[in-house]
Amino acid sequence: MTGHDVPHAPEHVVAVDVGGSGARLLAVPVPDGAGPADDTASTPVSLTGRPVRITATGSDAADVVAELVDALARRRPGLRVAAAAVSVTGLPSLVPDPGALHAVLRDAGARSTAVAADALAAHLGALGxxxxxxxxxxxxxxxxxxxxxxxxxxxxxxxHLLGDLGSGSWIGAHGLRAAVATHDGRPGPASPTLLAAALERFGPVEGWPAALYGRPDRAHVLASFTPAVADAAAAGDLVAHGILHDAGTHLAESLAAALRPGIPPLAAVTGGVLQIGEPVATPLRARLRALRPDVRLVDADGTPLDGALRLARSLADPHDGDLVEPHDTWLTVRATTHPSPAPAGKEIRP
Known part of the structure:
Protein backbone atom coordinates (compact mmCIF):
# COMPACT_ATOMS: atom_id res chain seq x y z
CA MET A 1 0.00 0.00 0.00
CA THR A 2 1.43 3.34 -1.02
CA GLY A 3 0.18 6.89 -0.99
CA HIS A 4 0.94 7.71 -4.65
CA ASP A 5 -2.70 7.52 -5.69
CA VAL A 6 -4.06 9.48 -2.74
CA PRO A 7 -2.54 12.97 -2.56
CA HIS A 8 -2.03 14.24 1.01
CA ALA A 9 -3.25 10.92 2.43
CA PRO A 10 -2.20 10.76 6.08
CA GLU A 11 -0.03 7.97 7.36
CA HIS A 12 -1.71 5.39 9.56
CA VAL A 13 -0.73 3.12 12.38
CA VAL A 14 -2.16 -0.39 12.12
CA ALA A 15 -2.99 -2.72 15.00
CA VAL A 16 -4.03 -6.36 14.60
CA ASP A 17 -5.24 -8.77 17.28
CA VAL A 18 -5.26 -12.45 16.25
CA GLY A 19 -6.84 -14.98 18.60
CA GLY A 20 -8.68 -18.24 18.90
CA SER A 21 -12.10 -16.60 18.61
CA GLY A 22 -11.38 -14.28 15.69
CA ALA A 23 -9.16 -11.45 14.51
CA ARG A 24 -9.49 -7.67 14.39
CA LEU A 25 -7.61 -4.92 12.57
CA LEU A 26 -7.70 -1.21 13.29
CA ALA A 27 -5.98 1.42 11.14
CA VAL A 28 -5.85 4.90 12.67
CA PRO A 29 -4.47 8.03 10.98
CA VAL A 30 -1.42 9.69 12.49
CA PRO A 31 -2.33 13.33 13.22
CA ASP A 32 -0.30 15.66 11.03
CA GLY A 33 -2.61 18.61 10.47
CA ALA A 34 -2.87 17.92 6.74
CA GLY A 35 -6.04 17.39 4.79
CA PRO A 36 -9.68 18.27 5.58
CA ALA A 37 -11.18 16.85 8.76
CA ASP A 38 -13.94 15.08 6.83
CA ASP A 39 -11.57 13.45 4.31
CA THR A 40 -12.48 9.76 3.98
CA ALA A 41 -8.78 8.90 3.95
CA SER A 42 -8.47 10.39 7.44
CA THR A 43 -11.05 8.16 9.12
CA PRO A 44 -10.12 4.99 11.00
CA VAL A 45 -10.72 1.59 9.40
CA SER A 46 -11.92 -1.40 11.42
CA LEU A 47 -11.99 -4.95 10.03
CA THR A 48 -12.64 -8.42 11.42
CA GLY A 49 -11.18 -11.75 10.40
CA ARG A 50 -11.33 -15.47 11.13
CA PRO A 51 -9.89 -17.28 14.16
CA VAL A 52 -6.37 -18.64 14.00
CA ARG A 53 -6.05 -22.34 13.16
CA ILE A 54 -3.59 -24.69 14.82
CA THR A 55 -2.26 -27.53 12.67
CA ALA A 56 0.61 -30.01 12.93
CA THR A 57 2.95 -27.31 11.62
CA GLY A 58 1.80 -24.70 14.13
CA SER A 59 -0.32 -21.56 13.92
CA ASP A 60 -1.49 -19.95 10.69
CA ALA A 61 -1.51 -16.48 12.29
CA ALA A 62 0.57 -15.03 9.45
CA ASP A 63 -2.14 -16.07 6.97
CA VAL A 64 -4.82 -14.42 9.12
CA VAL A 65 -2.87 -11.16 9.22
CA ALA A 66 -2.20 -11.34 5.47
CA GLU A 67 -5.93 -11.72 4.82
CA LEU A 68 -6.70 -8.70 6.95
CA VAL A 69 -4.06 -6.41 5.41
CA ASP A 70 -5.25 -7.46 1.94
CA ALA A 71 -8.78 -6.51 2.98
CA LEU A 72 -7.45 -3.20 4.26
CA ALA A 73 -5.77 -2.51 0.92
CA ARG A 74 -9.06 -3.17 -0.86
CA ARG A 75 -11.01 -1.03 1.56
CA ARG A 76 -8.56 1.88 1.53
CA PRO A 77 -6.38 1.87 -1.62
CA GLY A 78 -3.26 3.96 -1.24
CA LEU A 79 -3.23 3.88 2.55
CA ARG A 80 0.27 4.53 3.94
CA VAL A 81 1.41 2.65 7.02
CA ALA A 82 3.90 4.32 9.33
CA ALA A 83 3.99 1.45 11.84
CA ALA A 84 2.10 -1.75 12.56
CA ALA A 85 1.82 -4.07 15.53
CA VAL A 86 0.30 -7.54 15.84
CA SER A 87 -0.97 -9.19 19.00
CA VAL A 88 -0.92 -12.93 18.39
CA THR A 89 -2.00 -15.93 20.41
CA GLY A 90 0.38 -18.87 20.65
CA LEU A 91 3.61 -16.85 20.74
CA PRO A 92 6.16 -18.35 21.17
CA SER A 93 5.01 -21.97 21.59
CA LEU A 94 2.87 -22.20 18.44
CA VAL A 95 4.42 -19.25 16.56
CA PRO A 96 8.11 -20.01 17.10
CA ASP A 97 9.32 -17.53 14.45
CA PRO A 98 7.61 -14.14 14.33
CA GLY A 99 9.51 -13.32 11.14
CA ALA A 100 6.59 -14.29 8.89
CA LEU A 101 4.33 -11.83 10.72
CA HIS A 102 6.90 -9.07 10.42
CA ALA A 103 7.16 -9.84 6.70
CA VAL A 104 3.40 -9.53 6.19
CA LEU A 105 3.37 -6.14 7.90
CA ARG A 106 6.44 -5.01 5.97
CA ASP A 107 4.78 -6.06 2.68
CA ALA A 108 1.87 -3.80 3.70
CA GLY A 109 4.31 -0.89 3.66
CA ALA A 110 4.96 -0.53 7.39
CA ARG A 111 8.38 0.99 8.13
CA SER A 112 8.41 -0.25 11.72
CA THR A 113 6.73 -3.43 12.93
CA ALA A 114 6.11 -5.15 16.24
CA VAL A 115 4.95 -8.69 16.95
CA ALA A 116 3.74 -9.16 20.52
CA ALA A 117 2.34 -12.10 22.40
CA ASP A 118 -1.34 -11.61 23.09
CA ALA A 119 -0.56 -11.61 26.80
CA LEU A 120 1.68 -8.56 26.40
CA ALA A 121 -0.84 -6.73 24.22
CA ALA A 122 -3.54 -7.51 26.78
CA HIS A 123 -1.24 -6.17 29.49
CA LEU A 124 -0.58 -2.91 27.63
CA GLY A 125 -4.28 -2.51 26.90
CA ALA A 126 -5.54 -3.36 30.38
CA LEU A 127 -3.00 -1.47 32.50
CA GLY A 128 -2.20 1.26 29.97
CA HIS A 160 -6.54 -26.23 26.26
CA LEU A 161 -4.98 -29.70 26.68
CA LEU A 162 -2.47 -28.73 29.37
CA GLY A 163 -3.85 -25.60 31.00
CA ASP A 164 -5.77 -22.43 30.09
CA LEU A 165 -7.60 -22.86 33.39
CA GLY A 166 -10.68 -20.68 33.67
CA SER A 167 -10.71 -19.83 29.97
CA GLY A 168 -13.53 -20.12 27.47
CA SER A 169 -12.23 -23.45 26.20
CA TRP A 170 -11.86 -24.70 29.79
CA ILE A 171 -15.41 -23.65 30.73
CA GLY A 172 -16.85 -25.10 27.52
CA ALA A 173 -14.98 -28.39 27.96
CA HIS A 174 -16.14 -28.76 31.55
CA GLY A 175 -19.69 -28.00 30.47
CA LEU A 176 -19.50 -30.77 27.88
CA ARG A 177 -17.97 -33.17 30.41
CA ALA A 178 -20.87 -32.47 32.74
CA ALA A 179 -23.27 -33.09 29.86
CA VAL A 180 -21.61 -36.43 29.08
CA ALA A 181 -21.71 -37.43 32.76
CA THR A 182 -25.42 -36.65 32.84
CA HIS A 183 -25.94 -38.63 29.64
CA ASP A 184 -24.11 -41.62 31.14
CA GLY A 185 -26.03 -41.40 34.42
CA ARG A 186 -22.87 -41.33 36.52
CA PRO A 187 -23.14 -40.62 40.26
CA GLY A 188 -22.94 -37.01 41.28
CA PRO A 189 -24.75 -33.80 40.40
CA ALA A 190 -26.48 -34.00 37.03
CA SER A 191 -27.20 -31.19 34.61
CA PRO A 192 -30.06 -31.93 32.22
CA THR A 193 -29.85 -28.27 31.16
CA LEU A 194 -26.26 -28.59 29.93
CA LEU A 195 -27.02 -31.94 28.28
CA ALA A 196 -29.98 -30.47 26.41
CA ALA A 197 -27.93 -27.45 25.29
CA ALA A 198 -25.06 -29.66 24.10
CA LEU A 199 -27.38 -32.01 22.21
CA GLU A 200 -28.94 -29.05 20.47
CA ARG A 201 -25.56 -27.65 19.49
CA PHE A 202 -23.52 -30.78 18.69
CA GLY A 203 -26.09 -33.50 18.00
CA PRO A 204 -26.04 -37.02 19.52
CA VAL A 205 -23.36 -37.61 22.15
CA GLU A 206 -21.91 -40.54 20.22
CA GLY A 207 -20.80 -38.13 17.49
CA TRP A 208 -19.00 -35.66 19.75
CA PRO A 209 -15.54 -37.32 19.73
CA ALA A 210 -15.40 -37.38 15.94
CA ALA A 211 -16.75 -33.84 15.76
CA LEU A 212 -14.17 -32.45 18.20
CA TYR A 213 -10.95 -34.44 18.34
CA GLY A 214 -9.79 -33.94 14.77
CA ARG A 215 -10.55 -30.24 14.44
CA PRO A 216 -7.68 -27.73 14.18
CA ASP A 217 -9.93 -25.14 15.86
CA ARG A 218 -10.94 -27.44 18.71
CA ALA A 219 -10.25 -24.81 21.41
CA HIS A 220 -12.54 -22.35 19.63
CA VAL A 221 -15.30 -24.97 19.33
CA LEU A 222 -15.04 -25.81 23.02
CA ALA A 223 -15.17 -22.11 23.93
CA SER A 224 -18.29 -21.71 21.80
CA PHE A 225 -20.17 -23.72 24.45
CA THR A 226 -19.28 -21.25 27.21
CA PRO A 227 -22.37 -19.05 26.64
CA ALA A 228 -24.54 -22.14 27.19
CA VAL A 229 -22.80 -22.77 30.52
CA ALA A 230 -23.33 -19.12 31.50
CA ASP A 231 -27.01 -19.30 30.52
CA ALA A 232 -27.49 -22.49 32.52
CA ALA A 233 -25.88 -20.92 35.58
CA ALA A 234 -28.10 -17.85 35.24
CA ALA A 235 -31.13 -20.18 35.14
CA GLY A 236 -30.09 -21.76 38.44
CA ASP A 237 -28.16 -24.82 37.27
CA LEU A 238 -25.82 -25.70 40.16
CA VAL A 239 -23.36 -27.68 38.02
CA ALA A 240 -22.91 -24.79 35.62
CA HIS A 241 -22.59 -22.35 38.49
CA GLY A 242 -19.88 -24.55 40.02
CA ILE A 243 -17.94 -24.57 36.75
CA LEU A 244 -17.95 -20.76 36.62
CA HIS A 245 -16.98 -20.54 40.29
CA ASP A 246 -13.99 -22.80 39.66
CA ALA A 247 -13.03 -20.75 36.60
CA GLY A 248 -12.81 -17.57 38.67
CA THR A 249 -10.82 -19.39 41.35
CA HIS A 250 -8.31 -20.71 38.82
CA LEU A 251 -7.80 -17.23 37.34
CA ALA A 252 -7.10 -15.77 40.78
CA GLU A 253 -4.56 -18.50 41.50
CA SER A 254 -2.76 -17.83 38.23
CA LEU A 255 -2.63 -14.11 39.01
CA ALA A 256 -1.21 -14.78 42.46
CA ALA A 257 1.39 -17.19 41.03
CA ALA A 258 2.62 -14.65 38.45
CA LEU A 259 2.95 -11.72 40.86
CA ARG A 260 6.53 -12.36 41.95
CA PRO A 261 8.76 -10.02 43.98
CA GLY A 262 9.72 -6.89 42.06
CA ILE A 263 6.34 -6.58 40.31
CA PRO A 264 3.95 -3.97 41.75
CA PRO A 265 0.86 -5.56 43.36
CA LEU A 266 -1.47 -4.26 40.66
CA ALA A 267 -3.68 -6.56 38.58
CA ALA A 268 -6.43 -6.55 35.99
CA VAL A 269 -8.39 -9.15 34.07
CA THR A 270 -9.44 -8.75 30.46
CA GLY A 271 -11.18 -10.86 27.84
CA GLY A 272 -14.54 -12.19 26.77
CA VAL A 273 -15.01 -14.58 29.70
CA LEU A 274 -15.33 -11.55 32.00
CA GLN A 275 -18.57 -10.67 30.23
CA ILE A 276 -20.17 -13.51 32.19
CA GLY A 277 -20.02 -11.19 35.18
CA GLU A 278 -20.28 -11.98 38.86
CA PRO A 279 -20.43 -15.82 38.66
CA VAL A 280 -16.76 -15.61 37.59
CA ALA A 281 -15.74 -12.25 39.05
CA THR A 282 -16.91 -12.87 42.63
CA PRO A 283 -14.88 -16.05 43.26
CA LEU A 284 -11.94 -14.48 41.43
CA ARG A 285 -11.89 -11.49 43.78
CA ALA A 286 -12.41 -13.65 46.86
CA ARG A 287 -9.63 -16.11 46.03
CA LEU A 288 -7.16 -13.38 45.05
CA ARG A 289 -7.92 -11.50 48.26
CA ALA A 290 -7.28 -14.66 50.27
CA LEU A 291 -4.00 -15.42 48.50
CA ARG A 292 -2.68 -11.87 48.06
CA PRO A 293 -4.53 -9.28 50.16
CA ASP A 294 -1.96 -6.65 49.09
CA VAL A 295 -2.94 -6.81 45.42
CA ARG A 296 -5.12 -4.04 44.01
CA LEU A 297 -7.44 -5.45 41.36
CA VAL A 298 -8.52 -2.73 38.91
CA ASP A 299 -10.84 -2.62 35.91
CA ALA A 300 -9.12 -3.06 32.56
CA ASP A 301 -8.52 0.17 30.66
CA GLY A 302 -8.70 -1.49 27.25
CA THR A 303 -8.39 -4.62 25.13
CA PRO A 304 -5.47 -6.44 23.48
CA LEU A 305 -6.28 -4.52 20.30
CA ASP A 306 -5.86 -1.30 22.28
CA GLY A 307 -2.52 -2.64 23.49
CA ALA A 308 -1.38 -3.41 19.94
CA LEU A 309 -2.44 0.08 18.88
CA ARG A 310 -0.45 1.57 21.75
CA LEU A 311 2.57 -0.39 20.54
CA ALA A 312 2.13 0.77 16.94
CA ARG A 313 1.84 4.39 18.03
CA SER A 314 5.00 4.08 20.13
CA LEU A 315 6.86 2.89 17.02
CA ALA A 316 5.52 5.74 14.90
CA ASP A 317 6.44 8.38 17.48
CA PRO A 318 10.19 8.48 18.24
CA HIS A 319 9.45 10.39 21.45
CA ASP A 320 7.26 7.54 22.74
CA GLY A 321 9.37 4.61 21.61
CA ASP A 322 10.31 3.23 25.02
CA LEU A 323 6.88 1.93 26.00
CA VAL A 324 8.25 -1.57 26.56
CA GLU A 325 11.61 -3.26 26.12
CA PRO A 326 11.68 -5.92 23.39
CA HIS A 327 12.00 -9.46 24.67
CA ASP A 328 12.78 -12.73 22.91
CA THR A 329 9.56 -14.32 24.18
CA TRP A 330 7.07 -11.47 24.37
CA LEU A 331 7.99 -8.82 21.81
CA THR A 332 10.14 -8.38 18.71
CA VAL A 333 10.53 -5.05 16.92
CA ARG A 334 11.91 -4.47 13.45
CA ALA A 335 12.39 -1.44 11.24
CA THR A 336 13.25 -1.14 7.55
CA THR A 337 13.99 2.56 7.97
CA HIS A 338 14.13 4.76 11.02
CA PRO A 339 14.53 8.51 10.43
CA SER A 340 15.66 9.12 14.00
CA PRO A 341 17.81 7.01 16.32
CA ALA A 342 16.04 4.35 18.32
CA PRO A 343 15.51 5.24 21.98
CA ALA A 344 18.12 3.99 24.40
CA GLY A 345 17.66 0.31 25.20
CA LYS A 346 15.31 -0.21 22.25
CA GLU A 347 16.20 -3.28 20.21
CA ILE A 348 15.61 -2.69 16.51
CA ARG A 349 16.21 -5.76 14.45
CA PRO A 350 17.11 -5.28 10.78
Missing part, protein backbone atom coordinates in the same frame (compact mmCIF):
# COMPACT_ATOMS: atom_id res chain seq x y z
CA UNK A 129 1.55 0.79 30.16
CA UNK A 130 1.75 0.37 33.93
CA UNK A 131 3.68 -2.46 35.57
CA UNK A 132 1.68 -5.24 37.19
CA UNK A 133 -0.12 -8.45 36.25
CA UNK A 134 -2.88 -9.03 33.71
CA UNK A 135 -4.93 -12.16 33.12
CA UNK A 136 -6.02 -12.38 29.48
CA UNK A 137 -9.02 -14.69 29.38
CA UNK A 138 -10.64 -15.53 26.08
CA UNK A 139 -10.54 -18.87 24.30
CA UNK A 140 -7.37 -19.47 26.33
CA UNK A 141 -6.05 -17.99 29.57
CA UNK A 142 -2.63 -16.62 30.40
CA UNK A 143 -1.30 -14.28 33.07
CA UNK A 144 1.67 -12.00 32.45
CA UNK A 145 3.26 -10.09 35.30
CA UNK A 146 5.97 -7.63 34.24
CA UNK A 147 7.62 -4.29 34.85
CA UNK A 148 7.86 -4.01 31.01
CA UNK A 149 11.64 -3.85 31.32
CA UNK A 150 13.52 -6.69 32.98
CA UNK A 151 11.05 -8.74 35.01
CA UNK A 152 8.73 -11.10 33.14
CA UNK A 153 6.71 -13.80 34.87
CA UNK A 154 4.10 -16.03 33.26
CA UNK A 155 1.42 -18.30 34.66
CA UNK A 156 -0.61 -20.72 32.51
CA UNK A 157 -1.27 -20.12 28.82
CA UNK A 158 -0.35 -23.74 28.09
CA UNK A 159 -3.25 -24.46 25.75
Missing amino acids: GRAGAVAAVGTGAIVLATDLRRRWHRADGWG
